[in-house]
Amino acid sequence: MQHLYKAFRCCCILIFCNLQLEAQTLIDTSSVVNKELLQLKYNLQAAKLANNDKKESQAYIQLGDFYNQLKLKSEAVKNYQLYLSLNNDKDTSLVYVKNAIAAINVDLKNYNEAINHLHESLSISEKINDLKGKANANALFGTIEEKKGDYKRALAYQNKSLNIFKKLQDSTGLAVSNENIGSIYEDLEQYDLAYQYFKKAFVFSKNSDSHIRINIINNLGDVNRKQGYYNKALTYTSQALDLARATNNFSQIESALKDLARIYAGKEDFEQAYNYLNQQSTVNEQELKLHNAELVSAMQVRYDVKEKEAALEILNKQNQINKVQKYIIITITGAIILTFIIGFLYLKKSRKHEKAILEYKQQLLQADLDKKITEETALKREIDIKISSLTSYSLHIAHKNKMLSDVSKTLTKIKGRNSELIKSKIQQLVEEIEADLSHNNEWTELMGYFGQIHPNFFESLKQVATSKLSASEMRLCMLLRLNLSSKEIAEVLRITSDSVRIARYRLRKKLPLNSKEDLQAYLLNL
Template identity: 60%
Template sequence: MFKLKHFIFLIYALGFLGHSQTDQQNSKESYNKLHELKQNLQHATDSENTNEIAQTYLKLGDFFNELDLYSEAIKNYQIFQDFHKTKDTSIVYVENALTQINLDLKKFKDAKKHAYKSLNISTEINYYKGIANAHALLGSICEKQGFYKNALKHQKTSLSSFQILKDSTGVAITNDNIGSIYEDLEDFDSAYNYFKKARLYSKNCNTNIQINIINNLGDINSKTGNFEKAINYTNQALKLAKRIGNNSQIESAYKDLARTYSEIGNYEQAYKYLNHQSIVKEQDLKQKNIEVVSTMEILYAVKEKEAELQLLNKQKQITEVRQYIILICTTSIILALILAFMYWKKRKKHEQHILEYQQQLLQVDLDKKTEQKAALQREIEIKVSSLTNYSLNIAHKNKILYDISKTLSKLKDRNIHLIKSKLKDIIKDIDTDLANHNEWTELMGYFSLIHPDFFKNLNQITSSPLSSSEIRLSMLLRLNLSSKEIANIIHITTDSVRIARYRLRKKLPINSKDDLLTFLLNL
């Protein structure tokens, strides 16, 4: 099947069969350079060298910028910024490059944003050349937008910085830029003076800079009517442009010569140079087309190779994944068999343990029942003892009551003085019996058998020691007796019981809203 890439290459071959050997050599050099940069990037990525990755992306940005492939240049510059976070001269250089690209594309808003970012970083790190270049770029942006006052302000600031740095190239270019602004303002004398200064400082500059300045001198002389000087300057620029093979400057020089000769009425010479300009323009356009096509071929070839490499990597990953899946499945089956055997063996052992545990549980249950039986027996004995003691106590109370009743019966017919004496004896006997604390001791003993930790817990939480009467009150409340019942037992009024409860409450850690009885029942 005839592939699309073969079809594209065939069209290129038919359309540009007349390419010179030099163009082919340049294309090959560009391809080799790009291939080398891509290899360097791969090596840096494999070694995880962040600094080398960033620098390679910077070089790729410069490479595409030189070929006027602005979208690729911007993309690589931005990736450089993602890797290179340090504020230094490299960041300033990239911001200036992005400014120039956006300026060439007439994206003035983006150009200004990058220029100010460059200016801020340069100021922060005290990079004076960066400050000078940023102001020069801002001046060019303002000039393109027609803000000549701001343009002059920025260019003159840039000129001062370059003069302090003694940078002759920067001084030459900035003077040339200022001359262009004055030329746009039709202040031709000021423009001419700045172009002359630019020519003076451009002796050691790049030839293209010299050509541009000489062309501007020729143009300004043409506008002021000094046609002879204009032709002289333009011929100088033409000679330099031919020497370095700069078709763009050659075309510009021919165009200026044609215009100048037209101004002085020499239309024959004007037509001749206009014809030369047309030929050079056509050749330059062809050359640029060839360069664009060559660049696109290079970019296409590199991206095709990258795609093939990515495809191979994907296939390799798929193969590795398949191998991993097979290995995992095999390992899983073996592990499943081992686990099944271990489970069977463990289950057998577990069943044996279960039988042993069941026997132990039966023994524990038997021991527990024996223990419960013994506990019930002890409880029965305690209750029998309690009943016996209370029976004796009741019998004792009944005997006293019987004796009192008998004595009172005998006294009803006696002398009043003898009655008083006997009544005193009866009262004494009753008080003596009431003062007997043995029954309280017994009752507290029985209470402790039912609630063994009550008194211990109570003493631990009180703010001050409890009296014996407060302990008795706590016990009776715990037995859930009413205030009236408690009053009858301890021979006091219900009001006295209420006061006693209040005093007991103050010694306990209880909130005012909580119920005392509920607190003691939960203790």
């Protein structure tokens, strides 16, 4: 019986592999994502058929990496966990998987879970002398401490990682470590130190992946922009944009366009800033469409494969049930007692099989749920596009207010040079412009747009405020929630930067903040 079962299992796996190959011919050959997923699934089944645990465990790592690249975190962790359940060797692959799971948990802000995996990773890497795994684990510890706001500990971990990569002479590791340290100093607003580390990262990134190199160049531009060196920032960011376009890296193209808009806004060239924001919105839409197409395609293939797996398993279980039934029919003629025993065993096994069939049906439902989650992610990206448009509208208001203010000042200067009649006409025009500047229609429209994107923001703000907020304070909260800088807020409200600073100070007193909490970060998380 057992030999027959093994032979039947091998036949089923072979049938499954053929079904996969048939499915592969039905998929569009131009879809790289579909091909890669089908190939990885085929490799996994081939390893299972050959009873090769080592190849099977490596196949799970490759599937985990594949889903991680597509940002399907739950599927990535699931495959990494399958590797852990199969592999008992404490080797470099185990360190790699532990670090990968920790990195996913860092992205999901599950810091305690990430720390547990990193401690295991460090313990294993020290025992087997895996320096690269140890360096990556320290880098992730540094990232966690940076996100928690403990910059001293973050720097200590990142420097450990940097020293190990120096021993390994790993140029990519050195580039990433220097960039991480530069980011910490940038958060601390020590821009000179941040710039030095970004420059070192740029030197080491010459042989690194283009994505890493572009990100470093973008950081060089951003740190110069924050110091007010707009021409230098423009040079770096333009270089990052050219490299991103050459490699078709849509996320980096979008980031570079957004930074260019900020640079031109800092130079008070609002027309160029508005132009780059429009380009960034277009690229964002293109990236959204491309990413969604890849996700939907991958999810469809995954759903089809799981459906075939479930159907095959159901057929397998049904055949086993039929085989047991035939055995009962043959043996029932032997003896009644033996018949009762076999009947009892059959009933027990049948229930177990029905439970397994139910589990496979639940897996199908889970696949459908994952597909819906992907669609929800797409909707979130659409909301991000609307937020970008809202920021563009704010810059447009600032540009218009500045233009009207300049016209008003000019007319005021020349009104004394003309006759009494011209003077009265110019005075009337000045009053009309001033009235237009104080008109609240644009604020009403802007707050209406804001309310569509953040419908509960103002209600939540009123609930947490310790005293009643004025209309101007509500406007200031809205602009801070849009992540505008103090300079940009001053231009929108037509006040000085000192007035913005005083307004922010008064607003802090009306909100439940301690002295160490950042006002803008609080409003962004409200």
